[in-house]
Amino acid sequence: EVQLVQSGGGLVQPGGSLRLSCTASGFTLSDYYMGWVRQAPGMGLLWVSRINGDGSSISYADFVRGRFTISRDDAKSTLFLQMNSLRDGDTAVYYCARLGVRGAFDIWGQGTAVTVSS
Amino acid sequence: DILMTQSPNSLSVTPGEPASISCRSSQSLLHRTGYTYFDWYLQRPGQSPQLLIHLGSNRASGVPDRFSGSGSGTDFTLKISRVEAEDVGVYYCMQTLQIPYTFGQGTKLKI
Numbered sequence: 001e002v003q004l005v006q007s008g009g010g011l012v013q014p015g016g017s018l019r020l021s022c023t024a025s026g027f028t029l030s031d032y033y034m035g036w037v038r039q040a041p042g043m044g045l046l047w048v049s050r051i052n053g054d055g056s057s058i059s060y061a062d063f064v065r066g067r068f069t070i071s072r073d074d075a076k077s078t079l080f081l082q083m084n085s086l087r088d089g090d091t092a093v094y095y096c097a098r099l100g101v102r103g104a105f106d107i108w109g110q111g112t113a114v115t116v117s118s
Numbered sequence: 119d120i121l122m123t124q125s126p127n128s129l130s131v132t133p134g135e136p137a138s139i140s141c142r143s144s145q146s147l148l149h150r151t152g153y154t155y156f157d158w159y160l161q162r163p164g165q166s167p168q169l170l171i172h173l174g175s176n177r178a179s180g181v182p183d184r185f186s187g188s189g190s191g192t193d194f195t196l197k198i199s200r201v202e203a204e205d206v207g208v209y210y211c212m213q214t215l216q217i218p219y220t221f222g223q224g225t226k227l228k229i
Contacts, residue, residue: 033220037167045159045167045210047219058216095166103214104157104172106179111166 001025002107004079004096009112013081016086016116022079022109025107030054030074033099036081038092039111046092049081050099063089120144120213124222131227137198139225141211146191147174155215158187158196161224162207170209171196203229 008020022034036048049060049070058070069082079096093111100106120146131137147156158171169178171187174194195201200206206229210221 044208044223044224045161047139047212047221050217050219061218068152097167099214100169100172102153102173103155104169105159105167105212106172107143108166108168 004098004107006094006096006109006110006112009094009114011115011117012086012088013118014116017082017084017090018114020081020083020088020096020112020114022081024077024079024098027098027107028074029072029077029079034070034072034079035099035105036070036079037095037097037105039088039095040089040092043092048094051079083114086114088116090114091116096103119218120147120216120220122211122213122220122222124209124211124225126225127223128226128228130229131198131201133201133203133229134200134226137201137205137227139209139211139227141189141194141196141222143192143194143213146215147213148191148214149215152217154190156189157212157214158194159210159212160207161210162204164185165207174200188195201227201229 035050035079051070059091067085071080097105098107124141154174158175159167161167175187208224
């Protein structure tokens with residue numbers, strides 16, 4: 001079965017760090033672009049970051065650039081999002097997703113909640 | 119950034135009746151290759167989003183044929199021919215033509 005299983009997340013103080021993981025099964029991670037999307041409580045979806053198949057092309061939304069780092073370990077079939085200098089406004093459910101045919105997010109993880117609060 | 123604007127923000131539909139959601143982008147989503155990088159997603163309550171339509175009009179695998187996508191350039195429409203109870207949730211449009219990828223604000227469908 002093709003799926004993405006997420007881990008990490010939790011409660012962190014402002015200024016702190018967290019690392020999210022997203023493990024793929026049923027497909028070869030290196031064959032696909034992958035991305036992260038977040039959803040603040042009661043709000044809509046917001047694209048965060050994207051990485052290509054070999055990690056040579058990475059993009060970020062302006063509101064996380066310089067603080068978040070997307071990476072991948074294809075040997076472990078795992079995508080990561082390292083989040084540093086966290087702010088209250090980063091509180092959200094974070095989803096990893098596969099960019100499938102022609103740029104659509106065709107497979108999504110179950111989501112992991114990140115709460116930034118003192 | 120490409121702005122995506124959906125309408126309406128919410129709609130209430132009787133089961134068996136049709137429904138339609140519109141999405142407008144602030145610039146054309148047509149790529150030089152001829153593909154239009156526009157998608158529709160459904161997020162059911164308490165669930166992750168799921169892909170319904172990609173490239174403007176192509177149903178994703180497993181999506182019932184009561185869902186259809188149409189449009190081109192900057193104006194797109196998602197139609198549900200006969201709404202069922204399981205269609206409840208929030209519908210989002212999204213563009214992946216240009217970084218940053220952007221979503222519409224969402225349309226909540228209620229029964």
